[in-house]
Amino acid sequence: MLDYTPKALAERKSGGMINPAKTCQPIGAMYAALGIHGCLPHSHGSQGCCSYHRMHLTRHFRDPIMASTSSFTEGASVFGGGANLKTAIKNIFEIYNPDVIAVHTTCLSETIGDDVPTIIKQSEVPDGKVVFHANTPSYQGSHVTGFSNMAKAMVTTFAEATLAEKKAQVNLLPGFVNPGDMREIKRITKLMGVPFVMFPDTSGVVDSPMTGKFEMYPKGGTTTEELKDAGNSQLTLAMGRFASIGAAEQLEKKCGVPFADLQTPIGIKATDAFVMALRGAFAAEVPYELEEERGQLVDIMTDTHFHFHGKKVAIFGDPDVVAGLTEFVLSLGMLPVHVLTGTPGGALGAGVLGFEEGIKDILGPVADKCNVKAAGDLFLLHQWIKNEPVDLLIGTTYGKYIARAEDIPFVRVGFPVLDRSVHSYMPIVGYRGAMRLIEMVSGALLERADRDAADEDFELVM
Amino acid sequence: MGESTALPEREAFILTKGQKKTLRCDADSLAGCVSQRACVYCGARVVLNPITDAVHLVHGPIGCASYTWDIRGSLTSGEDLFRNSFSTDLKEPDIIFGGEKKLAACLDELVEKYHPPVVFVYSTCIVGVIGDDLSAVCRAAAARHGIEVLPVESSGFIGNKSAGYRAACDTLLKLIEMPPEEAAVRRQARQASAGRPVINYLGDFNLAGETWIIRDYLHRIGVAVNVVFTGDSTCRELKKAPEACLNLIQCAGSMQYMAGQMQEKYGIPYRQVSFLGLQDTADSLRIVAESLGSAEMAERVEKLIAEEAAVYAPQIEYYKQFLAGKRAAVYVGGGFKAISLIRQFRELGIEVVMVGTQTGRKEEYQVMNDLVEEGAVIMDDANPAELERFLLEQGADLLVGGVKERPLAYKLGRAFIDHNHDRKHPLSGFVGALNFAKEVYSTVCSPVWRYLNATR
Numbered sequence: 018m019l020d021y022t023p024k025a026l027a028e029r030k031s032g033g034m035i036n037p038a039k040t041c042q043p044i045g046a047m048y049a050a051l052g053i054h055g056c057l058p059h060s061h062g063s064q065g066c067c068s069y070h071r072m073h074l075t076r077h078f079r080d081p082i083m084a085s086t087s088s089f090t091e092g093a094s095v096f097g098g099g100a101n102l103k104t105a106i107k108n109i110f111e112i113y114n115p116d117v118i119a120v121h122t123t124c125l126s127e128t129i130g131d132d133v134p135t136i137i138k139q140s141e142v143p144d145g146k147v148v149f150h151a152n153t154p155s156y157q158g159s160h161v162t163g164f165s166n167m168a169k170a171m172v173t174t175f176a177e178a179t180l181a182e183k184k185a186q187v188n189l190l191p192g193f194v195n196p197g198d199m200r201e202i203k204r205i206t207k208l209m210g211v212p213f214v215m216f217p218d219t220s221g222v223v224d225s226p227m228t229g230k231f232e233m234y235p236k237g238g239t240t241t242e243e244l245k246d247a248g249n250s251q252l253t254l255a256m257g258r259f260a261s262i263g264a265a266e267q268l269e270k271k272c273g274v275p276f277a278d279l280q281t282p283i284g285i286k287a288t289d290a291f292v293m294a295l296r297g298a299f300a301a302e303v304p305y306e307l308e309e310e311r312g313q314l315v316d317i318m319t320d321t322h323f324h325f326h327g328k329k330v331a332i333f334g335d336p337d338v339v340a341g342l343t344e345f346v347l348s349l350g351m352l353p354v355h356v357l358t359g360t361p362g363g364a365l366g367a368g369v370l371g372f373e374e375g376i377k378d379i380l381g382p383v384a385d386k387c388n389v390k391a392a393g394d395l396f397l398l399h400q401w402i403k404n405e406p407v408d409l410l411i412g413t414t415y416g417k418y419i420a421r422a423e424d425i426p427f428v429r430v431g432f433p434v435l436d437r438s439v440h441s442y443m444p445i446v447g448y449r450g451a452m453r454l455i456e457m458v459s460g461a462l463l464e465r466a467d468r469d470a471a472d473e474d475f476e477l478v479m
Numbered sequence: 480m481g482e483s484t485a486l487p488e489r490e491a492f493i494l495t496k497g498q499k500k501t502l503r504c505d506a507d508s509l510a511g512c513v514s515q516r517a518c519v520y521c522g523a524r525v526v527l528n529p530i531t532d533a534v535h536l537v538h539g540p541i542g543c544a545s546y547t548w549d550i551r552g553s554l555t556s557g558e559d560l561f562r563n564s565f566s567t568d569l570k571e572p573d574i575i576f577g578g579e580k581k582l583a584a585c586l587d588e589l590v591e592k593y594h595p596p597v598v599f600v601y602s603t604c605i606v607g608v609i610g611d612d613l614s615a616v617c618r619a620a621a622a623r624h625g626i627e628v629l630p631v632e633s634s635g636f637i638g639n640k641s642a643g644y645r646a647a648c649d650t651l652l653k654l655i656e657m658p659p660e661e662a663a664v665r666r667q668a669r670q671a672s673a674g675r676p677v678i679n680y681l682g683d684f685n686l687a688g689e690t691w692i693i694r695d696y697l698h699r700i701g702v703a704v705n706v707v708f709t710g711d712s713t714c715r716e717l718k719k720a721p722e723a724c725l726n727l728i729q730c731a732g733s734m735q736y737m738a739g740q741m742q743e744k745y746g747i748p749y750r751q752v753s754f755l756g757l758q759d760t761a762d763s764l765r766i767v768a769e770s771l772g773s774a775e776m777a778e779r780v781e782k783l784i785a786e787e788a789a790v791y792a793p794q795i796e797y798y799k800q801f802l803a804g805k806r807a808a809v810y811v812g813g814g815f816k817a818i819s820l821i822r823q824f825r826e827l828g829i830e831v832v833m834v835g836t837q838t839g840r841k842e843e844y845q846v847m848n849d850l851v852e853e854g855a856v857i858m859d860d861a862n863p864a865e866l867e868r869f870l871l872e873q874g875a876d877l878l879v880g881g882v883k884e885r886p887l888a889y890k891l892g893r894a895f896i897d898h899n900h901d902r903k904h905p906l907s908g909f910v911g912a913l914n915f916a917k918e919v920y921s922t923v924c925s926p927v928w929r930y931l932n933a934t935r
Contacts, residue, residue: 019559021593033585034541034568041542057513063604063635064508065518069546072882081886083863088508089636094608105511108488112864113513124540125604125636128574155540156569156605229892229931231867359541415548418562 020422022396024403035396036415038333039359041155042163043121044070045193047084049167050119052217054238057115058084061102061133061150062123077433078196078223078441083233085109085118089125098126099136106140106148113233117241118148121167124155147241149174159360160432161259161335164193164217168264171216175244178272183251185299188274189215190264192257192281192337193432194446196220196237201444202256202282205292209301214247215239216264224442248272252298254291257281257337258375262365278369282446283341283454284348285314291447310448317455318349324459324479326350329405333357333398333412334431336372336391341446342411342430344379345454351409353380355388355401362391395419409462426461430454493858493865494844496851502844504859507639513862515810515883516837518635520603521547522643525900526733527599527631527650528561529553529684529709530717534595536565538582538613539603543635544568552900553685556711560593569605579611586620586628596714597627599650607634627714629653640812641732641838648737651708652744655720662721662745669705669722676771677703679723681738681749682730685710686900689907693729693754696764696908700779702771708734721745725770727752727763729907732813732838753815754907756823756915757792787909795826798916801924803828808875810835810861810884811898814843820879820898821850827916832873835861863887877923892931894922 043060047070050058060067067086074082087093087101102120109118120133133150142148151170153163168190189206191199199220206213221237247253247268253276255265265276277298282291289311295301328351332342336358343353362372370378372391377384388401399419402410410420410427414435420427434440444450463479470476491503508514520543528535528551537544544566555561567585569578586598598620602613613630621628633646657665669677680697683690690710697704705723706716726738726749738749750770752763761784768777807829809820814836821831834847835858847857856869863883870878870891878888881899888895896918898906904914 019562021560021563023592029588031584031588032568032570032581033536033588034544034564034566035589036548036564037541037545037566037568039541040545041540044542059511063518064514064516064639065521065635066542066604068515068517068521068883069542073546075883075886079886081863081890082883083513085511085513086508088510088512088514089604090507091637094604094636101510104509108509108511112511112862123604124542124569124574125608128605128608154571155542156571156574159541225890227890227892227931229890231863231887231890233864 019418022399022403022422024400026400026404034394036418037359037394038357038398038415039159040073041124041160042153042158042166043123043155044073045160045163045165046119046121046151046153046167048074048193048219049164049217050121051082051222052219052238053117053119053171053244054240055116055234056119056238057109057113057117059105059109059118059120060084060086060123061098061120061126061131062087063089063125066123073433074223076435079438080223080225081231082223085113087126094125094129097129098131102131102133102136103140106137106142110143110146115234116146119167119170120148120150121153121163122150123153127152127154147174161193161337161360164260165263168217168261169267171244172247172264172267172271175241176248176268176272177245178248178274179245180249183274184249186212186214186246186250187295187299188247188250188253188268189213190253190255190261191215191218192260193335194257194281194338195441195444196222196224197440197442197444198446198450201447201450205307205447206295208304208307209292209295209299211295211299211301214243214250216244216247248274250274252277254279254294256291257340258365258369259336259360259372262369266366280344281337281341283338284345284451285311285318285448286344286348287341288447288451307448314448314451317452321455321459322350324462327352328408328462329354330409330411331355331398331402331407333395333416336360336362338431340375340379343376345451346411347379349455352383353387354405354407355398357388357390357393357398359394360391409458411458426465428457428461489865492860493856494848496848496855496857497853502841502857502859504839504841504844508860513864514860515862515881516860517640519638519640519643519646520601520633520635522640522733523631523633523647523650524601524643525551525684526644526647526709530597530599530712530714531555531561532558532596532713533561534565534589534593534598535561535601536567536585536589536598537601537603538567538578538606538611539569539601540605541566541568543601543603550900551684552687552902553710554688555685558713560595565589574605574609577609577611578606579616582611582613582616583620586616587623590620590624590626595626597629597654599629599631601631602634604635607637627654639838644733645736648734648740651717651737652740654714655718657721659745666722666724669719670724673703675701675703676724677705677722678725678727679705679708679720679747681708681726681728682734683707683710683907684730687902687905689905689911692905692908692910696783697767699783700764700768701773701776702767708737721747723747725750727767729754730813731815751815753819754911755816755819756826757788757795757909757912758826759819759822760908760912761788791909791913794913795916798920799828801920802916805829805876805923806832806874808833808870808873808878810866810878810880812837812881814839814847816898818843818846818850821847823912823915826912827919829877829919831855832875833858833869835859867891877919892928894919894925894928896922
């Protein structure tokens with residue numbers, strides 16, 4: 018019933034979106050800002066923006082999402098939002114008393130041309146408190162761009178090179194991933210014995226424990242001291258280009274911290290690259306515990322590879338996560354025939370591949386067998402699938418309509434996942450995350466095999 | 480958060496019963512508040528979205544369309560087109576040079592693909608600023624394709640959610656527009672041929688199938704439903720709206736204005752009803768019979784009430800034994816729902832000790848004040864800090880609210896009921912009253928609260 022998508026591919030000239038695979042910058046900025054300890058994200062725009070972002074994040078994380086709004090009215094849109102923002106800053110410190118207010122803009126405040134840095138300078142900010150901003154016009158990029166812009170603004174605002182020599186410390190930019198992933202990246206780095214600063218770090222903020230108390234500012238999040246100290250680190254690992262390169266480049270420019278452009282460590286190859294980057298830069302030993310995890314993962318991959326080989330997969334979601342998933346399903350012998358992101362995928366600067374080039378690079382020899390698209394929508398993905406059916410769909414909750422219409426096993430990964438719980442606590446990164454992904458993928462495929470098996474083919478051992 | 484949660488500016492919006500003052504409401508939210516309120520677009524979208532065979536095209540950057548993609552929880556008995564998400568996805572060049580051409584191209588593409596009878600084009604914040612002439616583009620597209628293409632003036636900043644309800648109603652009024660004389664002739668013919676009164680039912684969005692329950696009751700008492708605004712409705716049905724002889728309003732916040740306009744223009748009287756709780760449902764059905772002036776219908780109503788009560792009252796009574804003496808807090812969108820909930824909780828032996836809304840009206844707050852007991856707190860446009868403070872101070876065991884309030888209640892170790900888009904069971908009518916009792920029971924009496932190590 019829900020299938021309104023025609024099979025025949027026709028050129029679409031309008032530039033409109035049907036069933037989008039992205040959303041707008043401000044929600045990414047809000048999510049990133051939640052990754053600073055004691056920070057209240059502030060949406061400089063209409064009330065609805067803030068309300069929608071909080072609602073969407075609440076549905077994904079199932080935790081309270083706190084953010085304030087400038088509550089634009091008709092007057093603000095004519096005379097500018099300066100007065101609203103100043104009042105907002107005053108009120109926020111008075112009622113909610115955060116350490117930091119992270120302001121992000123919206124399409125409205127960008128278009129009317131509010132000069133946010135000047136407005137902030139003219140505002141009353143109590144001693145020891147910080148108000149900073151990121152420009153996040155909704156009509157450029159996507160939520161991932163907004164995350165990236167806010168992460169970059171953290172560097173611009175806080176990071177400082179205060180030491181003559183860099184110290185043995187790594188900056189970890191995890192990108193737009195779940196707190197469960199951030200915890201796993203930190204765990205691996207701890208096992209490697211390398212001191213680190215992770216930002217943004219939403220673990221302990223949007224996956225906070227139940228205590229019977231409501232904490233406006235939960236325990237987690239990167240502290241402003243840590244953000245400042247990021248300027249003294251020896252190296253930055255930018256995990257996921259689209260979410261992290263901006264901040265990494267800014268750290269290099271502002272504080273002289275070099276960076277490595279890494280994939281989000283999804284799957285064995287990207288996790289190896291992450292571990293090797295730590296080992297290479299810090300002469301750190303890979304502890305047995307990690308070697309054991311890697312060995313277990315390889316063991317699982319060999320135990321199960323015959324379930325996966327030659328299976329066709331469609332993958333969609335945010336560009337960094339999609340890149341990781343693409344590489345991972347290839348390592349299992351699957352063929353990612355359709356790979357799509359809603360985020361515009363242009364090159365991110367000299368020497369940094371855009372989305373489509375990056376995915377084709379990962380696909381290597383099979384690239385010409387696969388559809389790859391940035392700035393796509395789920396209408397297009399559905400058409401692709403109708404024209405070349407797949408055995409598995411991996412993506413966000415919004416894939417459920419396609420999965421139902423085409424009766425395809427479906428694994429939910431990425432942002433947002435609105436119809437399942439626990440996902441934000443559990444990693445998909447690292448060796449343990451890869452094991453979890455295999456469990457999810459093989460579970461979906463074998464559940465389907467069981468469902469479809471005739472009685473005589475229904476097997477106990479699979 | 481301690482004592483500093485209420486700004487002096489907010490004091491006028493919070494009232495404790497027994498205090499001698501009037502509550503302020505319907506003002507703009509304070510800048511800097513963590514308001515639970517939404518925007519004009521949100522209000523307009525939730526009212527129109529349940530129209531099943533429409534293309535709902537959002538003219539703006541992608542976010543406004545993404546956040547409203549199939550979130551209302553409105554069920555359909557036919558078309559599913561409304562569950563897709565359409566956006567003009569405005570980019571920087573469109574902001575600079577205007578979005579009219581792109582909008583026209585998107586309209587052409589969507590009409591060709593889906594052949595809808597109606598397209599609603601929602602204006603978002605940015606459209607209000609860059610000055611696209613939505614009406615002109617829609618008129619031209621309507622003429623090109625021979626269908627209804629209607630603009631919805633819902634730029635986010637021009638007011639709050641209530642302004643969005645009004646924008647949606649203005650669009651609906653355009654959709655159903657016909658000369659009053661024609662409406663009168665058609666009404667007469669329709670009422671005569673139906674052999675029973677044909678009415679409209681306003682302000683029910685068929686969440687979890689609630690519209691269907693009420694349709695069934697009305698059918699059983701001898702009333703035909705012409706069209707529902709807007710749960711499970713279609714363009715063709717809506718256009719027949721002026722043929723009805725009565726408008727029943729469930730959600731007053733969104734539909735009072737619509738009913739008033741229809742009375743003025745087409746002479747259709749309206750009555751406010753509420754199908755939340757056993758008592759309100761029974762009273763509402765009696766209002767229908769009384770309005771339509773038939774003794775026979777009044778008998779059928781009493782029979783229906785007796786039948787339904789015989790089935791559901793004892794089951795509700797079963798849950799009441801576990802719930803009597805508990806204390807509830809209510810924070811919902813509109814005032815009328817809040818009023819009904821106070822009554823409905825009383826049916827379960829639960830006292831409402833805190834009640835607030837996003838967009839309640841003065842007279843509704845007065846009714847709430849009359850209903851609740853001394854010491855209860857009443858508030859308009861509450862923020863999370865205030866919700867937290869009063870949930871704790873008032874010793875509420877349970878909060879009723881929407882998406883954003885749920886995790887807040889849980890973190891405080893309080894039970895929670897979604898009485899908004901995320902409801903999973905119909906909460907209307909007699910069966911809905913039972914579902915409500917079950918839901919209250921299952922959250923208030925869940926074993927999970929036993930594992931909380933904090934003191935309560």
